[in-house]
Amino acid sequence: MxxxxxxxxxxxxxxxQLVEWKYGPTGIVGLLLLTVGLxxxxxAVSSAGAVVLALLVTGPAL
Structure with a gap:
């Protein structure tokens, strides 16, 4: 165990670490909101986190 x-x-x-490396601090905030909401x-909080992560993933590459 x-x-x-x-x-x-x-x-x-x-x-x-992978999320922070790829999506920066905004990715960590989205992941944190999703985790805390769950x-x-x-x-409401988990949906906000999911939306932030979805926008990061589908947004334009910088």
Whole structure:
């Protein structure tokens, strides 16, 4: 069980670093809003995070 928890934590941190590297601070804010909204079961906050991430992914490449 501890190995599974450690592996999950490593994957989450790696995913967060990938989002920050590719999409910058705005990507981290979107991911944070999505995560907080899901944990708090608040659809408005999670939807805002999802919209921010969707706009970053579909927006023009800089």
């Amino acid at each position: 501890p190995v599974l928890a450690l592996l999950t934590a490593v994957l989450v941190v790696a995913f967060e 944990k708090a079961k608040n659809p």
